[in-house]
Amino acid sequence: MIARSASWKNALATAIRDPAELLALLELPKSLLDAAQQASKDFPLRVPRGFVARMRKGDIHDPLLRQVLPLREELATVAGYGHDPVGDLTAQAGDGLLHKYHGRVLLSATGACAIHCRYCFRRHFPYDAQRPARDQWQGVVDYLRAHQEVDELILSGGDPLMLDTPQLQGLSKRLAEGGQLKRLRLHSRLPIVLPERVDPPLLQWLATQPWPVVLVVHCNHPQELDQDTARALGQLHDAGVTLLNQSVLLAGVNDDSATLTKLSHRLFEQQVLPYYLHLLDKVAGAAHYDLPEQCAQAIHEQLRRQLPGYLLPRLVRELPGDAAKRPVG
Numbered sequence: 001m002i003a004r005s006a007s008w009k010n011a012l013a014t015a016i017r018d019p020a021e022l023l024a025l026l027e028l029p030k031s032l033l034d035a036a037q038q039a040s041k042d043f044p045l046r047v048p049r050g051f052v053a054r055m056r057k058g059d060i061h062d063p064l065l066r067q068v069l070p071l072r073e074e075l076a077t078v079a080g081y082g083h084d085p086v087g088d089l090t091a092q093a094g095d096g097l098l099h100k101y102h103g104r105v106l107l108s109a110t111g112a113c114a115i116h117c118r119y120c121f122r123r124h125f126p127y128d129a130q131r132p133a134r135d136q137w138q139g140v141v142d143y144l145r146a147h148q149e150v151d152e153l154i155l156s157g158g159d160p161l162m163l164d165t166p167q168l169q170g171l172s173k174r175l176a177e178g179g180q181l182k183r184l185r186l187h188s189r190l191p192i193v194l195p196e197r198v199d200p201p202l203l204q205w206l207a208t209q210p211w212p213v214v215l216v217v218h219c220n221h222p223q224e225l226d227q228d229t230a231r232a233l234g235q236l237h238d239a240g241v242t243l244l245n246q247s248v249l250l251a252g253v254n255d256d257s258a259t260l261t262k263l264s265h266r267l268f269e270q271q272v273l274p275y276y277l278h279l280l281d282k283v284a285g286a287a288h289y290d291l292p293e294q295c296a297q298a299i300h301e302q303l304r305r306q307l308p309g310y311l312l313p314r315l316v317r318e319l320p321g322d323a324a325k326r327p328v329g
Contacts, residue, residue, distance in 0.1 A: 017252060019037055036070040043074070049117070095134070105153055113157065115187075140175070152181065187218070216244045229270060248280060260277070297329040
C-alpha cells in the first residue's frame with residue numbers, strides 16, 4: 001500500500017524507462033529485449049513502478065504488461081493506420097486547443113504522461129509545437145471569450161494531472177475570469193496508474209472549483225484497480241468530483257465480456273461509473289490491438305445481458321469530422 005505522504009513526483013521520477021529493467025523485474029525472457037528496444041525508439045517506454053507491481057511475474061500475456069511493453073508489431077506499416085486517427089490536427093483552434101464538438105473545447109494542457117500506453121491515439125501528436133501555458137493561458141482565455149457558446153472545458157493531454165497543482169490553480173483562476181463555463185472536465189490516467197497524485201493540495205483545488213468537476217479516468221482491466229486506487233478514487237469522490245471511466249477495447253487485454261463485466265463492477269465499488277468503451281483509434285503502431293467491429297458488437301451485446309444499464313459503458317468509435325462520438329451497434 002502506498003503511504004499517504006508519498007510524493008507523486010518521486011514516484012514519477014522513478015518510473016521505468018528501460019525495457020531491460022522491465023523485463024528483469026518481471027522475470028521475462030531476454031529474447032523480448034531487442035524488439036522492445038527497437039519499438040521504443042520513437043515512442044519510449046514509461047511505466048510507474050506501482051503499476052508494474054500489479055503485473056504477474058513471468059507472464060508475457062499479463063493484460064497490464066501488454067498495454068505498456070513495446071513489441072515488434074509496432075514497427076509494421078499497416079494500411080489504414082495513421083498518425084492522426086481522430087482528426088486532431090484539423091481541429092486545432094490555437095495552442096493546445098481542439099474544437100471539435102458544439103459547446104465544448106479540449107485543451108491539451110501538457111504533452112506529458114505518467115505512462116506510455118502503446119495504443120495511445122496521440123503517440124505521434126506534435127506536442128512540442130503546442131505550448132498553451134507559455135502566455136499564462138491567455139490564448140485559451142481569448143479563445144473562450146470569442147466563443148461564448150462554449151460552456152465546458154475539457155483538460156486533456158498528455159495528462160493534465162501531470163501539471164503541478166499550482167499550475168492548475170493558475171489555469172482555473174484565468175478560466176473563471178470569463179464567467180461562461182458551466183463545467184470543468186479532466187481526462188486523466190494518473191488516479192489509476194499513479195494514485196499518489198491524488199494528494200491534499202489536488203483535492204483542495206478540486207473541491208473549491210466554481211464549477212462542477214467531472215474526472216474521466218482511463219482503466220482497461222480490473223487488475224489495474226487495487227487498494228491504492230480505491231483510496232485515491234474515494235478521496236476524489238468525497239471532494240465532490242463526478243467520476244467516470246473510459247476504456248479501450250484491446251485484443252489480448254480485455255476482449256471478453258467476463259473481464260469487462262468484472263471491470264464495471266470493480267469500478268462501481270471504487271465510486272466510478274463506466275462511461276465509454278472505445279473501439280481502437282487506428283493509430284500507426286497499434287494495429288495489433290484492434291478487433292473487428294463485429295466482434296466488438298458481440299462482446300458488447302454480452303455485456304448488455306450481464307450488466308445493469310448504469311454499469312454498461314457505451315460502445316463508441318471516434319471518426320475525424322464527426323460531430324460527436326459515433327455509437328457502434
